[in-house]
Amino acid sequence: MLKTGKNVVLSDDTRFGKRVQVGNNVTFYPGVTVGDDCKILDGAVLGRPPISAGNVTRPLDDVRQELVIGAGSVIGANVVLYTGIRIGRQVLIGDLASVREGCTFSDQVVIGRGVMVMYHTQVGERTRVIDGAILTGNMIIEADVFIGPGVNSINDNDVYLKRYGLVPFEVCGPVVRRFALIGAGANLAAGVEIGMGAIVAPSAMITRDVPAWTVVAGVPAKTVRMVTAKVRSQILAHFGLDTDQQVEDL
Numbered sequence: 001m002l003k004t005g006k007n008v009v010l011s012d013d014t015r016f017g018k019r020v021q022v023g024n025n026v027t028f029y030p031g032v033t034v035g036d037d038c039k040i041l042d043g044a045v046l047g048r049p050p051i052s053a054g055n056v057t058r059p060l061d062d063v064r065q066e067l068v069i070g071a072g073s074v075i076g077a078n079v080v081l082y083t084g085i086r087i088g089r090q091v092l093i094g095d096l097a098s099v100r101e102g103c104t105f106s107d108q109v110v111i112g113r114g115v116m117v118m119y120h121t122q123v124g125e126r127t128r129v130i131d132g133a134i135l136t137g138n139m140i141i142e143a144d145v146f147i148g149p150g151v152n153s154i155n156d157n158d159v160y161l162k163r164y165g166l167v168p169f170e171v172c173g174p175v176v177r178r179f180a181l182i183g184a185g186a187n188l189a190a191g192v193e194i195g196m197g198a199i200v201a202p203s204a205m206i207t208r209d210v211p212a213w214t215v216v217a218g219v220p221a222k223t224v225r226m227v228t229a230k231v232r233s234q235i236l237a238h239f240g241l242d243t244d245q246q247v248e249d250l
Helices: 229-238 243-248
Strands: 032-034 045-048 067-069 080-082 214-217 222-226
Touching (some): 067 080
Parallel strands (some): 032 067, 045 080
């Protein structure tokens, strides 16, 4: 049974699973599918197409694609989800978050309040992105990652020329490997890789790759120490991974 509040705008092709709850003043653009037991809170906008005033640098794909929200997910108040997004099961997206077109969130992801996720970014299972973080376009975040509040990331080191159309538009977001932790207020440069299990200290500025299971801090960030073998083993064992082999490979 579908429960809706007041002033809900549906498209002709909006599809709902069972036991879906929709709050007040929610707008559904064409091509939205909502799974069983989902909750859509007040003021959410789902399936919004990208629109240009003719003055943006990145070319926009004006082809409308399907937005799919997996079963048991919660979409917070005043969230804006663009077209072409795939959201897994039991995903929580906090109030005021904005997610651009083409993103993919795997099962049990948490996106905090006011988080901005740019185009074509992938977020792996159980990853947590805390309030106010900015995930740039074409970013890859693997499973079981923690991204603290206010983290910033970029995908373009050539914006000085690119904004004028003087060089081709190509961007490359950071890659954050499984089990990594990015502290509050850290900054990630375009194209860097944060290795498996690495820890980035709060307010650090990452300008080069961070090796697996390494702790870095500072501006620019430098290695402080390694994550201990005991901690590595605890994390890997918790997920049923081969602890001996993983530690020997470092």
